[in-house]
Amino acid sequence: MAGPKKESLTIRYIMAFLLLFIMVFPYLYMVLNSFADWNQVDRKLIPDSFSLRSYEWLLSGGQAAEPRPWIRAFFNSLIVSTGSTALMMVTGIVVAYALAKLQFRGRNFLNNAVLFQMFFPAIILLVPTFLIIQRFGLYDSYWAMILPKALSLWAVFMYTNFFRAIPDTFIEAAKLDGASDWQIIFRIMLPMSKSITIVVFLFLFMERWTELLWDMLVVKSDNMLTLNVLLSQMFGPYGGYPGPMYAASVILTVPIIILFLFFAKKFKEGMQFTLK
Amino acid sequence: MRTRHNNRLGWLFASPYLLYGLIFFLIPLGWSFYLSITDWNLIAPVFHHVGFENFMKALKSPGVHAAFIVTFKFMIVFVPMVIASSLVVALAVHGLPRFKGLFLIGFFLPYLASGVVSSFIVKGFLSYNSPVNKFLRGTFSLDVNWLGTPFSALLVVSVIMAWKFTGYYALILTSGFESINKEIYEAADIDGVNGWQRFWKITLPLLYPALFTTLILSIGVTFGIFTEVYQLTGGGPNFATNTWQMEIYKQAFQNLSAGYASSVALIASVVTFISIFIIRKFLEMWGKRNGWT
Structure with a gap:
């Protein structure tokens, strides 16, 4: 636990890589099975004969089941996740700027309200939020999936904490130069919070991308389903076709992993701040 | 005069939260009690x-x-x-x-x-004819x-x-x-x-x-x-x-x-x-x- 000694370092590396392998194994299993011959899916730990049949079957709609809009579902997920995440970022930044940097009566109250709401058990809101969406006539639309997730209390909280650490002198100097509050947000606050922005963005996006319960409740039509919900609905019916299900799993998982790897370096920096 | 302007600005910037809090927190909360x-x-x-x-x-x-x-x-x-x-x-x-x-x-x-994905993987991994279960049945005659x-x-x-x-x-x-x-x-x-x-x-x-x-x-x-x-x-x-x-x-x-x-x-x-x-x-x-x- 102290400074690692040299002879034990090799053993520790072996340990660490072994653990890493175990943790990544389910993903490997998924990818290999999606390319495996159908008679090997879930029959072998490491399949040894491969084909593209699962992907072809999935994207052409399959022989047994009715054609399923997998590609459409992928774009639905993209639209909903992007729209929702973009809104959560903007509202988070703007509200946090007010809570951290603007002087106004009621600010403390709002700060406490955010904290209170953040720790409030949200389960109680499920049914009435569904009813609100219905009353607004938004049932079965993109807005039904986006609007209730247009603001993240966690994002507000993170940005508020981060903005507080930025010295007021920057803002005062900018004000003297005649900058508006919007300019201060976009020219000073945001450039100074790049790494945390990446962390917040990634967490929000992946949470939105993998949401099940809400997206499943407010959407009915086949062509409105997100990929995650479609996959969930195919769980039973496609049970006899595990190969294509693995292919669909890969299509759902790979984009989010690519996104994550793309921002990995900044994410690393941002996490270091977040965890302190 | 100055403070009033700041008050207005503050509430303006905080308004997304107010709107969201009203529509997706306070109203559902009250509605839930009523329901x-x-x-x-x-x-x-x-x-x-x-x-x-x-x-x-x-x-x-x-x-x-x-x-x-x-x-x-x-x-x-x-x-x-x-x-x-x-x-x-x-x-x-x-x-x-x-x-x-x-x-x-x-x-x-x-x-x-x-x-959904992790559940599917685990379901397959633990299905009746999966390598894990075959191994358990074959080696320990355990049928889980x-x-x-x-x-x-x-x-x-x-x-x-x-x-x-x-x-x-x-x-x-x-x-x-x-x-x-x-x-x-x-x-x-x-x-x-x-x-x-x-x-x-x-x-x-x-x-x-x-x-x-x-x-x-x-x-x-x-x-x-x-x-x-x-x-x-x-x-x-x-x-x-x-x-x-x-x-x-x-x-x-x-x-x-x-x-x-x-x-x-x-x-x-x-x-x-x-x-x-x-x-x-x-x-x-x-x-x-x-x-x-």
Whole structure:
């Protein structure tokens, strides 16, 4: 636990890589099975004969089941996740700027309200939020999936904490130069919070991308389903076709992993701040 | 004049929160209370006020009893599991001079998985003809019905969740390790402190803040389990994995008892709030008594 000694370092590396392998194994299993011959899916730990049949079957709609809009579902997920995440970022930044940097009566109250709401058990809101969406006539639309997730209390909280650490002198100097509050947000606050922005963005996006319960409740039509919900609905019916299900799993998982790897370096920096 | 302008500006910038808080917090909250004393079925235009009937029914229902117990069962199984695995990962990785980035990113990957996907993988992995089950049958003549047996179903869901959160919590614990001053260990070495004592007397106390965070986070997770249970067991077998979310979902959207489901949700929130409050206080006391905080 102290400074690692040299002879034990090799053993520790072996340990660490072994653990890493175990943790990544389910993903490997998924990818290999999606390319495996159908008679090997879930029959072998490491399949040894491969084909593209699962992907072809999935994207052409399959022989047994009715054609399923997998590609459409992928774009639905993209639209909903992007729209929702973009809104959560903007509202988070703007509200946090007010809570951290603007002087106004009621600010403390709002700060406490955010904290209170953040720790409030949200389960109680499920049914009435569904009813609100219905009353607004938004049932079965993109807005039904986006609007209730247009603001993240966690994002507000993170940005508020981060903005507080930025010295007021920057803002005062900018004000003297005649900058508006919007300019201060976009020219000073945001450039100074790049790494945390990446962390917040990634967490929000992946949470939105993998949401099940809400997206499943407010959407009915086949062509409105997100990929995650479609996959969930195919769980039973496609049970006899595990190969294509693995292919669909890969299509759902790979984009989010690519996104994550793309921002990995900044994410690393941002996490270091977040965890302190 | 100046303050009034600032007030207006402040509320203007905070207005997205006000709007959101009103539409997606205050109104649903009030509505939920109102619904909980009705017998509304989510569709019919007519409904009646039934007073506390829903609550009486809920307190006697096996589904609600199960949800109450199952949450604590998950806490007993999942929380130690995920804390142990993330401690192991953090211990294995921290202080290694090379591949830091690779480990951080690699161990974090499971956190990106959709619950639907991980459930599907596990279901396949544990299906009747899977290599695991063939091995168990062939070598130990063990025929395990993983998802059909109450305890193993709970265990499987816990493992999926632990897999997902281990990397994230390990990250928190690693930063805890890194905040520990190396000189303390050197001093302990000179004093001839053995490994076991070193862990209990030095590492654990200094790690306590990070450990506290992961404990609270993982306990919070147990109150919100839904996807994995919905995909794999539907709350069964015989309510063995019937979490609060599962019960509320079933009542509201399968049985269409919106009124009754709201009263269950209200009970769930109160139980969640009180449980987390008590556990938190208990953990703080535990830390204080040992002089860790």
